[in-house]
Amino acid sequence: MYEWVLWFHVISFISWFAVxxxxxxxxxYHAENIDNSGFVEVVKIQExxxxxxxxxxxxxxxxxxxxYLSYLYGFSGNGWLHTKITLVVLLIIYFYSMEKYRKEFAEDRCIKSGKFFRMYNEIPTVLMLLIVGMVVLKPF
Incomplete structure (x- = not known):
């Protein structure tokens, strides 16, 4: 059962990170093409x-x-797992911040620039590197 849940977890993780x-x-693209109403309406649907x-x-x-995998693996004495869970919580916060920006764009009231979103787009990369590092290296 563990291997199937792990398989499902990895597939889910990949799908989530695609988003x-x-x-x-x-x-x-939305921020940089805000004056192109046709484009904006299409990208709102995509978002x-x-x-x-x-x-x-x-x-x-x-x-x-x-x-479930964490439960099976066990929390006790696994500092790397606690660190990984903390990083995943940060990732969840980031995910919900995207919903905030999506709503602002949907209501035509987002004032952030394309440059801001380029930097904002780097956050999941950093968190992914740290999370995968915790799983593969189990440093503590």
């Missing part, structure tokens, strides 16, 4: 569907399967 990487890129139909289910699938 974490691509949605902020859509925000860049909504990407977040709601792929992002939310894959995030919950990742969190639930990860919680």
């Amino acid at each position: 974490l990487f691509y949605l902020p890129r859509l925000f860049v 909504f569907k990407l977040l709601k139909y792929i992002g939310v289910p894959s995030m919950w699938a990742t969190v639930i399967s990860g919680a």
